[in-house]
Amino acid sequence: MQTHAWEQQLISLAHEALHSSPLDLHERKSLFDETALIDRAYDYCERLTANHSKSFFLASGLLPADKRRAVRALYAFCRISDDIIDNSSDYSETHLKAWRQRILTSHPSRNDPVALAWADTRANFNIPRRYAEQLLDGVTSDLVHDRYETFGELAQYCYGVASTVGLMAMHIVGFESNKAIPYAIKLGVALQLTNILRDVQEDWENGRLYLPREELRMFNLSEADIAAGTIDHRWRAFMRFQIRRARQL
Known part of the structure; x- marks a missing residue:
C-alpha cells in the first residue's frame, strides 16, 4: 500500500511525541x-x-x-x-x-x-505531553490560517485537531504496538476531512476555507464558486474525489 509523503510526516510527528514525558x-x-x-x-x-x-x-x-x-x-x-x-x-x-x-x-x-x-x-x-501540545498547536492554527494550499498542509491541520485525540485515546483504551499509530493518524484525518466536507458553507461564512485550493483548481473551481454556493458537475466531481479519499484512508 502506498504511503504518501504527508503520512510519513505525520507518523514522524507521532513518534517524536512518544519520546516526550508524561x-x-x-x-x-x-x-x-x-x-x-x-x-x-x-x-x-x-x-x-x-x-x-x-x-x-x-x-x-x-x-x-x-x-x-x-x-x-x-x-x-x-x-x-x-x-x-x-x-x-x-x-x-x-x-x-x-x-x-x-x-x-x-x-x-x-x-x-x-x-x-x-x-x-x-x-x-x-x-505523552507532546500529543496534548500538538492538539493545542492545531487548534491555535485556526487563529492564523484560514486557507490551505495543498492537501499535505490540510492533513497536518487534521492531525493536530483530530489524529492527536485518537493517539491520546489509544493510551487510555490500550494498544499492543506502535504499529497502531498510522491507523490512528489516518482515522483522525478521515474524520476531520469528513467534517470539513460537511461544513463547507458554515466554514465559509466564518471566513475559513479548508478545502485545498490546489485541488479546487484541478476541478476548475474557485473561491468565487464557493461563495456563490455553486453546485454543478465540477463541484460534484470534486466532492466525489474527496469522499473517495476519506473512505480509502
Missing part, C-alpha cells in the same frame, strides 16, 4: 494524594461530557470505570480547547495561551477541575 512519579504523588479532590475533578468532566455530547457520554459508559473517567477528562480537555476558538473574539489568542499554560502544567490549581483530571489521566495512562 508526569513523572514524583510529580504525580505530590499532585494526587487528595483522592476526594481528584474525584470531584473527574465528576466535573463527567457532567461536562454529558452536557455537550450525549452520544459520547453513552458510548464511553461502556468502558471500565478507570478508562471511562479518563476518556471523559480527555473529552473535557478537547471540548474547552475547541470552544475557545469557536467562541472567537479578539481575546481568543490570549485565552488560548492561558488555557495552554493551565492544562499542560504539572501543578494544576485546586480550582481547575479539568486541568486536575487531565493531569491525573496523563499520569495514570502515560500519555
